[in-house]
Amino acid sequence: MNRNIEDWAFDIQGTIKRLLSHKKVLLVLDDVDDNSQLEELCGNQDGFAPGSRVIITARSERLLSRHGVDKTIELQKLNDQDALQLFSLKAFGRDYPDKGYVALSKCFVSYANGLPLALKLWGSSLHKADQDEWRSKLGKLRDNFDGKILERLKISFDELDEEEKSIFLDIACFFTGKYKDEVVERLHGFRSRIDNTIKVLIRWSMLTVSDNMVWMHNLLQEMGRAIVREESKEPGERSRLWLSKDIFYVLRNNTGTSAVEGIVLDHRESEVCECHPEAFSKMFNLKFLKLHNVYLHKGLACLPNSLQFLEWKGYPLDSLPLGFKPDKLVELSMCHSRIEQLWSGIKDFDKLKVIKLSHSKSLTSTPDFKEVQNLERLDLEGCESLVVIHSSIRVLKKLLFLNLKDCKSLESLPGEIAMECLEILSFLVAQMLKGFLNLLDIWRICGRFL
Structure with missing residues (x-):
């Protein structure tokens, strides 16, 4: 063929359509993120011979419905047994862990919470590693979000608009496991499209609502919190604070800035904190504040009028x-x-x-x-x-x-x-x-x- 590689790449979709035209096919389209991809490859389903089957995987249910997909199935996370098997295949080359690695393997499986992406990446990275390396990896995961996982999971996050991103981060930092009505009520005042955004996040499989409670996969939650931590090395220059050590540091040392929009101290936190009297003086954009066990022996000069x-x-x-x-x-x-x-x-x-x-x-x-x-x-x-x-x-x-x-x-x-x-x-x-x-x-x- 007198065609160079650039011409072939440019017309690859058209070439595939011609090759498959009027043939009985099993066509699998994995990780589709744009409706035009479906239109180009299988927009005219009459072009396939009777008995053909098209299987499409996508993060957005709306994308599938727009294309008229007959039947959709929401994939569930792996159960512990299947998750351990997948992890072992990557880490040991068989479907069960080596003797001496069972407990460590189960720690990784528990942390992955049924997410195949994490199981495969972590299992592959630990192949032929000794137990010290396994323990080191596990410790790093607990302290810092895995960069490779973050990069993959952020694909869906990056496709959200700014308001949707803000609401996702609010839920990841403050509201996972809360009643939906409470989440809507809390955010309605300063997030203009909270009801619609929750529907969008559900369609993108970034959020679930079960028994009227809002949930997200623990690794998606960790991704959201990692995104906030990346805003600055200084806690007082981040948009959201939820860890007691960060909140207490900012309040004790008066390091809060106009970047801070929300502070939520977990009600289970038992440590007490003495708050600087000027702690809130520079938090001009603070909208959400939830505290307890915070004392003011020197008084309180102000609270933000933005609350x-x-x-x-x-x-x-x-x-x-x-x-x-x-x-x-x-x-x-x-x-x-x-x-x-x-x-x-x-x-x-x-x-x-x-x-x-x-x-x-x-x-x-x-x-x-x-x-x-x-x-x-x-x-x-x-x-x-x-x-x-x-x-x-x-x-x-x-x-x-x-x-x-x-x-x-x-x-x-x-x-x-x-x-x-x-x-x-x-x-x-x-x-x-x-x-x-x-x-x-x-x-x-x-x-x-x-």
């Missing part, structure tokens, strides 16, 4: 910083805090939907709610020193949940409460508020028997 979600369990001061005016705040949660008064005067918090101050035993009164008209949940359970509920609560027409259980010092409620949407009133005060309320009072307050 949209604030949860600080055991907040150790009696008030919030004076200049704190987060006009985009959606949820404020300070359970078991030492807060005496949340704020004084009228604050314009028109986006605020949730206030949780349960078991804040020093709280004596609620704030003025006039400019908090979108408040839906108010939880004051166990606020034993609460004496006064501000009269402005009467005009919170969107309030759905009010919890005043064990508010033992509360002596009265504002009259003529007009909470038209109130569904739940948990008001089990000791001795029914000293006889202040009866069923007729509850009827007047809520507009119906509960």
